[in-house]
Amino acid sequence: ETGVTQSPTHLIKTRGQQVTLRCSSQSGHNTVSWYQQALGQGPQFIFQYYREEENGRGNFPPRFSGLQFPNYSSELNVNALELDDSALYLCASSTGLAGARGDTQYFGPGTRLTVL
Amino acid sequence: SQQGEEDPQALSIQEGENATMNCSYKTSINNLQWYRQNSGRGLVHLILIRSNEREKHSGRLRVTLDTSKKSSSLLITASRAADTASYFCATVNDYKLSFGAGTTVTVRA
Numbered sequence: 001e002t003g004v005t006q007s008p009t010h011l012i013k014t015r016g017q018q019v020t021l022r023c024s025s026q027s028g029h030n031t032v033s034w035y036q037q038a039l040g041q042g043p044q045f046i047f048q049y050y051r052e053e054e055n056g057r058g059n060f061p062p063r064f065s066g067l068q069f070p071n072y073s074s075e076l077n078v079n080a081l082e083l084d085d086s087a088l089y090l091c092a093s094s095t096g097l098a099g100a101r102g103d104t105q106y107f108g109p110g111t112r113l114t115v116l
Numbered sequence: 117s118q119q120g121e122e123d124p125q126a127l128s129i130q131e132g133e134n135a136t137m138n139c140s141y142k143t144s145i146n147n148l149q150w151y152r153q154n155s156g157r158g159l160v161h162l163i164l165i166r167s168n169e170r171e172k173h174s175g176r177l178r179v180t181l182d183t184s185k186k187s188s189s190l191l192i193t194a195s196r197a198a199d200t201a202s203y204f205c206a207t208v209n210d211y212k213l214s215f216g217a218g219t220t221v222t223v224r225a
């Protein structure tokens with residue numbers, strides 16, 4: 001078990017609604033990354049936050065937005081939900097800029113979002 | 117789009133046998149990591165191999181990396197029922213992990 005927690009575990013929304021997912025980083029980690037994993041696929045990078053600033057973004061539209069707080073916890077917000085947004089949303093924490101230093105990312109258990 | 121591609125997509129083996137899966141990728145990398153995922157839950161980091169390394173071991177795991185062929189392999193020796201999971205390779209370039217679609221491994225008792 002990593003020290004990364006996510007809430008809620010499961011969520012059901014309808015098309016057009018907005019959703020907020022939450023992530024608490026492992027102690028001592030200042031970087032959080034969010035991933036979307038559709039059924040049967042690998043995780044797709046959404047964005048990364050480092051010390052409260054967005055550090056990079058994948059191919060996701062602006063209706064996917066995020067925040068990182070001073071305690072390094074994070075939120076993922078998705079507006080105007082679409083059916084294709086149904087997926088497992090994973091957050092991962094690490095120290096520093098994980099990619100450049102090759103640091104391991106520690107994943108939370110995920111939030112399963114279903115859009116009807 | 118996904119950077120890495122695992123092969124095979126699925127693998128079924130008997131307990132005690134070895135399992136080998138391969139990963140190919142497209143662009144240059146800082147390092148490559150392998151993760152395990154049980155039943156659609158969070159990913160667990162297994163092993164990291166840097167671009168200047170060719171082979172790495174961790175317990176029953178052996179990872180190789182061939183940067184000239186842009187490929188990596190993961191070998192699990194003496195498999196156990198608890199090894200039943202999906203395995204993903206992830207390439208690291210700049211700040212992000214890019215995952216393949218994974219190999220689903222089923223270990224039969």
